[in-house]
Every structure is written in structure tokens, then in C-alpha cells.
Amino acid sequence: MKKHKVIIVEDDEITSLNLNISLQKHGYSVVAVCDNAPQAENKIATHNPDVIIIDISLQESNDGIELAKTIKEKYNIPFIYLTSYSDDDIISQAKLTEPYGYIVKPFDPGSLHATIQMALFKYQQEKERKENINSLKVDKLNLEKLLYSKRSSDEPIVPFGHNYHLDISICETFYKGKKIKLTKKENAFLRLLVAQLGLVVTFEQAMNYVWDENGATENSVRTLVWRLRNKLETDIIKNASGIGYYIEE
Numbered sequence: 001m002k003k004h005k006v007i008i009v010e011d012d013e014i015t016s017l018n019l020n021i022s023l024q025k026h027g028y029s030v031v032a033v034c035d036n037a038p039q040a041e042n043k044i045a046t047h048n049p050d051v052i053i054i055d056i057s058l059q060e061s062n063d064g065i066e067l068a069k070t071i072k073e074k075y076n077i078p079f080i081y082l083t084s085y086s087d088d089d090i091i092s093q094a095k096l097t098e099p100y101g102y103i104v105k106p107f108d109p110g111s112l113h114a115t116i117q118m119a120l121f122k123y124q125q126e127k128e129r130k131e132n133i134n135s136l137k138v139d140k141l142n143l144e145k146l147l148y149s150k151r152s153s154d155e156p157i158v159p160f161g162h163n164y165h166l167d168i169s170i171c172e173t174f175y176k177g178k179k180i181k182l183t184k185k186e187n188a189f190l191r192l193l194v195a196q197l198g199l200v201v202t203f204e205q206a207m208n209y210v211w212d213e214n215g216a217t218e219n220s221v222r223t224l225v226w227r228l229r230n231k232l233e234t235d236i237i238k239n240a241s242g243i244g245y246y247i248e249e
Contacts, residue, residue: 003029004050004120007043009067010082011035011058015105019053019082022109028116037067044075051119052079053103056094068097073218076242078123080115082107096222098241126240143209144168146195160194160247161236175233185210186228189221193237198249200240221245 006028010016013035020030032043037058044052052071056064064081071079081094084105094102100119103112147168150158156169163176173180173190182190188210192201207216210224225245229237237245 003027004116005029005031005047006116007031007040007047007049007052008033009035009037009040009052009058009064010055012055015055015082019107019112022107022112025109026113037063037070040067041070044071044077048075049077051100051116051123052077053082053116054079056081056083056090062090062093065093065097068094068099072097072242078119078241080119096226098239100241122241126243143191143195147191150194150197158194160197162234164232164236166191166194180231180233182228182231185224186231189224189228193245193247197247200244200246202244206244 006023008016008019008023008030010019010033016033016035020033023030031047031049032040034040034043035058040052040054054064054068056062058064058067068079068081071077078100080101080103081099082103082105083090083094100122101115103115147158147166151168152159156167158166158168160166164173166173171187171191173182173187189201189206192206192209203218203221206221206224207218210216211220221244225237229235236247238248240246
């Protein structure tokens with residue numbers, strides 16, 4: 001059976017030692033133990049681990065969150081936060097990096113193992129989903145055809161989520177009959193999601209379709225989604241970590 005490679009990023013010596021012992025007892029291969037973000041990034045590039053455990057508060061700062069952002073952008077490796085914090089602001093910042101799980105100090109070895117297994121399973125599922133996504137670029141003509149095919153009747157209305165609908169004749173979105181005021185980019189991204197209900201809209205698809213100008217990045221998409229979520233009445237936009245976003249069909 002394959003031994004999954006783990007990197008620990010923890011600046012408390014006792015905690016990192018306990019983590020190392022617990023992980024090895026559960027059959028993991030701990031390939032590096034780091035106490036700061038620069039060292040961790042170097043080890044990640046060297047060892048290409050299967051999962052990374054990161055203390056949110058490295059060096060009494062939010063370096064763990066910054067490291068997680070780098071991992072997501074450069075390496076696409078699942079990571080799990082280790083934290084003793086319950087502060088809402090810190091947790092809110094951490095959530096934006098879309099971790100694969102949280103472990104609260106002092107950790108329980110059984111919960112640690114279960115959290116890692118769930119993270120690895122989720123990562124594999126998302127990887128397979130990504131491989132199955134139609135890689136063809138969605139242009140405006142194809143998008144309109146997709147939307148037209150999703151009408152529930154002869155009217156230009158496409159229902160989605162719960163109590164939402166898109167009026168494709170006027171390019172407006174409604175919730176329980178009330179129009180939601182969206183920017184041009186927010187509207188374009190939502191149309192892209194609705195046209196592909198149940199499928200992931202990748203970061204690349206979003207950047208190609210929503211932004212006419214060059215220079216858009218994955219962070220541009222994340223920021224757009226954050227703003228769009230704040231305008232929608234319910235949380236219908238789901239994350240496919242490291243890949244993109246989708247709305248369930």
C-alpha cells in the first residue's frame with residue numbers, strides 16, 4: 001500500500017514532534033518538518049508531498065495563510081490547517097484559501113488521520129472531475145445555445161439553484177421574482193455557471209469568457225466570486241478547489 005507523503009509546517013517543537021509520531025504510526029511518510037514558510041516552500045518543491053499540514057499562526061503571524069495561498073497558486077497540493085484559533089476574522093481569512101480541512105489543537109490522532117484521508121479523497125475526486133471537464137473554450141455563441149437548451153418552457157427563462165432564474169432575453173438574474181443587480185462581469189460569470197449547471201467552470205474558462213482584456217488571474221476570478229456571493233441570497237456557488245466553481249444541477 002502506498003505511503004502518502006506529508007510535510008508538517010509547525011513552529012511549536014512539541015506539536016510538530018507529536019504530529020510526526022502520530023502520522024508515522026498511521027502509516028504516513030513524513031518527508032519534512034518545517035517551522036517557517038520559506039523553508040516549507042523549499043521542501044514542497046523538493047519532495048512534492050501528497051498533503052501538507054500547516055499551522056495558521058506561524059511565527060506568531062498569519063504566515064500559514066500566506067503559505068497556503070502560495071501552495072494553491074503554484075503547486076495545487078491539498079493542505080490542512082492546524083489551529084488553536086477560534087477568532088472569526090482569522091478563520092474567515094483561512095476559508096478564502098479553500099483548505100481541505102481543519103485540525104484543532106490539541107489534536108486527536110484518530111481525527112488527524114480521518115481528516116487527512118478525507119482531504120486526499122476530496123482531492124482525488126476533484127482531480128478526476130477536472131479530467132472529465134470538456135476542455136473546449138466556451139464562446140458566446142455556444143453559451144447562448146447551452147442556455148437556450150436549458151429553458152423550462154418556451155419562455156426565455158432558465159431556472160437554477162432554488163428560487164433563482166435567468167431571463168436570457170434581457171440578461172438579468174432574479175431571486176423569487178426580484179431582480180439582482182449585478183455588474184457586467186458578475187452577470188457574465190453567472191451566465192457561464194448556469195449554462196454549465198452541474199459542471200465545473202474552470203478558472204481558465206472564466207478568464208477567457210468574462211475578461212475581454214488581458215491580465216486576469218485566478219485571484220481575479222476568486223475576487224469576482226466573493227463579490228457575487230455577497231449579492232446572491234443563498235450560497236449556491238460551490239468550490240472545486242484548485243479548479244474553479246460550479247452550481248449544482
